[in-house]
Amino acid sequence: MPEPAAPSVLWRVATRATLAANIVAAVMFAAVFLIFCLKIGMRYIAHNELAWPDEVSIILFIWIIFWANALILSDRDHIRFDLLVLAMPPAGRRIMALLRALLIGGIFAAATPPSIGYIRFLWREHTPVLGLPLSWVYACFGLFMIAVPLRAAWSLVRLCGRHWRTEL
Amino acid sequence: MTYELWVLLGVFAVAALLGAPLGLSMLASGFAYLAAGHQDLGLVVDQTMNGLYNSYLLIAIPLFIFVANVMNASGVIERLLGCGSAMVGHLPGGLAQVNVLSNLIFSGMSGSAVADASGPGLIVARMMAKGGRYPRGFAAATSVASATLGPLMPTSIPMIFYALIANASVGAMLLGGLIPAALLAAALMMAVALVSWLRDFPRERRTPVRELPAVLSRAILPLALPGILLGLIYSGITTPTEAAAIAAAYALGLAFLVYRTLTFAQLFPVIFATVRSTTMIATIMAGAFVFNFAVANENVPQLIQGTLLSWHLSATAFLLCVNLLMLVLAIFLDEVTILLVIVPLLIPIAQGLGIDLIHFGIVVVLNMMVGLTLPPHGLLLFVMSGLTGTPLSEIFKEIPPFILAMLVVVMAVTFFPQIALWLPTSAGLIARG
Numbered sequence: 001m002p003e004p005a006a007p008s009v010l011w012r013v014a015t016r017a018t019l020a021a022n023i024v025a026a027v028m029f030a031a032v033f034l035i036f037c038l039k040i041g042m043r044y045i046a047h048n049e050l051a052w053p054d055e056v057s058i059i060l061f062i063w064i065i066f067w068a069n070a071l072i073l074s075d076r077d078h079i080r081f082d083l084l085v086l087a088m089p090p091a092g093r094r095i096m097a098l099l100r101a102l103l104i105g106g107i108f109a110a111a112t113p114p115s116i117g118y119i120r121f122l123w124r125e126h127t128p129v130l131g132l133p134l135s136w137v138y139a140c141f142g143l144f145m146i147a148v149p150l151r152a153a154w155s156l157v158r159l160c161g162r163h164w165r166t167e168l
Numbered sequence: 169m170t171y172e173l174w175v176l177l178g179v180f181a182v183a184a185l186l187g188a189p190l191g192l193s194m195l196a197s198g199f200a201y202l203a204a205g206h207q208d209l210g211l212v213v214d215q216t217m218n219g220l221y222n223s224y225l226l227i228a229i230p231l232f233i234f235v236a237n238v239m240n241a242s243g244v245i246e247r248l249l250g251c252g253s254a255m256v257g258h259l260p261g262g263l264a265q266v267n268v269l270s271n272l273i274f275s276g277m278s279g280s281a282v283a284d285a286s287g288p289g290l291i292v293a294r295m296m297a298k299g300g301r302y303p304r305g306f307a308a309a310t311s312v313a314s315a316t317l318g319p320l321m322p323t324s325i326p327m328i329f330y331a332l333i334a335n336a337s338v339g340a341m342l343l344g345g346l347i348p349a350a351l352l353a354a355a356l357m358m359a360v361a362l363v364s365w366l367r368d369f370p371r372e373r374r375t376p377v378r379e380l381p382a383v384l385s386r387a388i389l390p391l392a393l394p395g396i397l398l399g400l401i402y403s404g405i406t407t408p409t410e411a412a413a414i415a416a417a418y419a420l421g422l423a424f425l426v427y428r429t430l431t432f433a434q435l436f437p438v439i440f441a442t443v444r445s446t447t448m449i450a451t452i453m454a455g456a457f458v459f460n461f462a463v464a465n466e467n468v469p470q471l472i473q474g475t476l477l478s479w480h481l482s483a484t485a486f487l488l489c490v491n492l493l494m495l496v497l498a499i500f501l502d503e504v505t506i507l508l509v510i511v512p513l514l515i516p517i518a519q520g521l522g523i524d525l526i527h528f529g530i531v532v533v534l535n536m537m538v539g540l541t542l543p544p545h546g547l548l549l550f551v552m553s554g555l556t557g558t559p560l561s562e563i564f565k566e567i568p569p570f571i572l573a574m575l576v577v578v579m580a581v582t583f584f585p586q587i588a589l590w591l592p593t594s595a596g597l598i599a600r601g
Contacts (some may be wrong), residue, residue, distance in 0.1 A: 026439040029230065032248040036231075036413030040406060054224060061227050062220050065454070068447040076188030079448055079504070085187035100186040104196050107179070111209045118210025138217045148192065 021071035028064045032057045055129045059137050066140035070147035075155075093168045098159050105152025113146045173466045176201035190505055194455025194506060201462045212458050219457030224409060225332050226453070230446040231412035232323045235393075235419045237438045242423035242430045244287050244390045246275050251387035253381055253403075256357070257372030261364025263302065263308045266372075267292040271314035272321070272353045273391060281503075281540055285548050287317035290555045297556070298365035301370055305562030306363070312548045312563065313570035314355050316537035319503075322394040323415065325449075326536065328408070329507045330529040334515050335525070338408040339401045340592035344526045347587050348534055351579045359573040389422055402595060449504055456508035459502055461511070473517050483521040486580045488527075490514060491535050498539020498546070506536060523585075530588040531581055538574045541567060 039053040085096055119142050122134040158167040179200040183193035220226070239245070252270035259265045270288045289311030296307035310406050319326045322342045331338040365368070376384065392416060400411040413594075423430035481489065498505050511532055518528040540548040543564045553560045581587050592598045 002492075022435075022440050022443070026436060029234075029443055031437055032227065033231065033413060033416055036410055037417060040410055040414065044405075057227055058224055060223060061230070062217070064443060065220070065447055065450040068443050069451055069479075071446060073447055075189050076194075077444060078191060079449065079452060080187055080189050081184050082187050084185055096186050100183065100188045103186065104188050104192055105182055107196040107199050108192075110203075111212065114209040115213050118213045120210070121210075136222070137221075138213065141213055141217055153485045 001058075019138065021067065023073060025064050025068050028060045028067070032064075032117045035060075051129050055127055061128070062137070066144040070140075070144045075151075081104060085100035090165060090168060094159060094164055097168060101152040101155045101159065105149045105156065108145060108152070112149060115145045118144045123126045170466060172201050172205045173468070174464070175204040176459075176462050176466075182476045189451065191451030191453075193453070194459045194509075197457070198458030198462055205373040207430055208246065211461070211574070214400050215457045215555070216454045220454060223453075225328060225338070226450070228300050228328055228409045228412035229325055229449060230442055231323060231409075231416045232328075233445045234242065234442045235323065235412075235415045235437070237441050238416070238430065239390065239437050241434060242419075242427055244422070244427075245270075245291055247290065247387045248288065248390065251391070252288045253372060254375040254383040258373060258374035259357070261360040261369045262308070262372035263292060263296045264360040264364065265368070266294070267310045268314045268317070268353055268356045268360060271311075272317045272349065274388075274440060281315045281318050281537060281548060285311055285551045285555070289315050289552065293556050293558075295551065297558075299522060303525060303562070303566070304556065305566040306369075308552045308556050308563045309560040309566035309570060310360065310553045311556075312541050312546075312567060313359075313574065315548050315552075316541060316574065317349055317353055317356075319533055320345040320530075321507070321538055322346075322397050323412075324533070326503055326507060326533050327529070329504065330511065332535060333508065333512050334525045335531060336529060336595055337592075339398075339595075340526045340597035342398060342401070343592045343595055343597060344588045346591055348530055348577065348581050351580065351587065352534075352574060354485070355573040355577050356570060359569045389426060392525055393418060402597075438489050442493040452504045453508060459509055460512060463509075468513065473520070476517050477520070481521070483523050485543055486517065486521055487523065490518075490528075490531065491582060494532060495537035495539045495542065498533050498536045498542065503536045503540065507532075522600065526592055527581075527585040527588045531578070534578055534581055535573060536572065538578060541571060543567065 035053045035057050039050055042048045085093055088096060097143050118137045119135055122138060125134040126132060127134065127137060155167060158164060175196045178197075180193050180197035183196055184190055188196075195212065195216070198215075199209055201348075202209050202211055235495040248270045249266060252266040252273065253262075256269050257263070267289065270292065292554040293304075293307040293311040296302040296310070297304040319325070322345075324342065324345060327345060328338060331341050333489075377412065381533065396418065397411050397415055400406045400414060401408050406414060476486065476489075493510075497510060515525065515528070518525065541545045543549060549560060549563055549567070552558070553563055589598060
């Protein structure tokens with residue numbers, strides 16, 4: 001394969017995947033909103049107090065958070081204390097980014113197997129209204145736990161490569 | 169302090185100083201804490217997920233962020249500015265007065281100081297600096313100070329957080345913020361008037377009385393939103409979370425049906441932005457659940473409590489200490505982190521000293537807002553400097569009169585609890601007379 005083509009194909013795939021992830025999150029958000037409308041409508045128009053909307057909306061809310069965390073937001077999008085980083089010259093920032101990826105990536109990588117083990121163990125517990133296994137409900141946290149070390153590893157690779165400045 | 173606690177704080181401090189996202193830093197330090205104590209790392213999942221799963225009130229936050237984003241995208245701000253200009257434009261420092269007033273009005277929709285700064289604050293700051301009518305530092309400083317009004321008005325995100333952690337009534341918190349918000353707006357307008365008078369800043373043309381109804385009617389529908397929200401919550405027609413959904417429906421109705429300034433295609437970026445902001449905030453929340461678990465496990469609250477109690481502070485002295493602490497913390501930490509990590513430690517002490525938790529909450533939120541404007545690291549200063557391209561040093565030079573005005577209000581609310589408590593008490597939301 002010719003050398004320059006590889007990143008652009010990868011880049012295109014990544015862009016499409018991010019867009020798809022964004023659309024999934026948007027649909028989940030729209031669903032939360034519509035479920036609330038339905039719930040209030042049913043209460044005052046049909047005089048029927050539904051129990052499931054609260055449960056479904058909180059599950060969707062949790063999924064939006066960790067779905068977006070795993071697949072949409074980069075570290076740069078998050079709230080962080082960057083006064084120190086911004087005061088550094090590029091070489092210093094590179095070292096800080098390397099240490100950051102090693103620390104966060106390392107801790108999360110070590111914690112991923114026990115976390116997923118814990119989530120899998122929750123299959124015997126169920127949500128109160130719909131009776132969904134908690135392991136499904138909390139699976140989004142597993143997704144997040146896998147994504148963080150992978151992202152840190154990718155960041156390490158880029159920081160050690162020729163184009164490290166674009167990673168700062 | 170135990171070895172495990174040092175690990176927790178050490179990992180958090182190092183990760184945060186290296187510039188890692190604060191939420192991830194807290195989660196990582198939670199894992200390290202458990203590993204140091206040879207505990208099951210799965211406890212982090214337990215604390216985070218159960219914490220979020222049981223915080224039904226939190227769903228109001230993405231909905232309120234959505235309301236602000238829809239309003240921003242549908243040109244509501246221009247309508248509010250027109251209204252503000254007709255009311256206070258002719259006062260000394262006309263446009264700066266409009267800035268304060270439109271922030272007070274718009275804050276009813278956004279509830280986030282940063283959203284206000286990037287919404288009406290940015291537009292007015294640009295209008296003010298255009299053609300050199302006002303020094304750009306003063307224009308930006310006015311927007312920074314005005315943005316602090318947002319979180320004191322209904323749909324306030326910090327107030328919802330506080331209600332959640334203090335187990336306080338959301339309705340009472342929102343109502344309690346109204347008079348302090350009005351006082352703060354008045355104090356800022358006086359500061360503007362004084363500075364403008366001293367430095368001879370321009371006034372706007374006075375709007376003839378017969379034109380006022382037309383200007384007001386253009387803005388009346390968005391202006392009604394805070395009232396509708398409060399009405400829904402107090403009457404018990406909806407829970408606060410459901411009221412947030414109705415606010416979102418109202419904003420969509422305005423944008424699509426009444427003003428017709430938003431198309432379906434434009435709605436997607438608005439939702440994307442909402443998801444991003446929600447995730448940013450919720451990640452810190454997730455981390456805070458773990459952090460709080462560890463801190464509680466180590467009896468840190470009792471430790472701080474013991475120390476503060478051993479000083480035998482009076483309620484007022486304690487509140488003054490909290491004022492100082494909040495101002496200092498807000499320079500370094502963002503408001504969500506302070507609310508979720510630091511404030512839970514202080515609530516039991518406030519309770520022990522007989523301070524009303526609604527009063528305490530208003531004092532805390534008010535202080536944090538002032539903290540957001542303090543040099544050298546107040547978040548709003550950076551947001552405004554970034555958005556308007558004004559060097560930070562120019563904003564620093566113009567911000568002190570506003571800070572002084574805000575501190576006067578902080579002191580007033582600290583010493584006279586009735587400023588915060590009168591409305592919720594009158595509405596029957598606080599049991600005591």
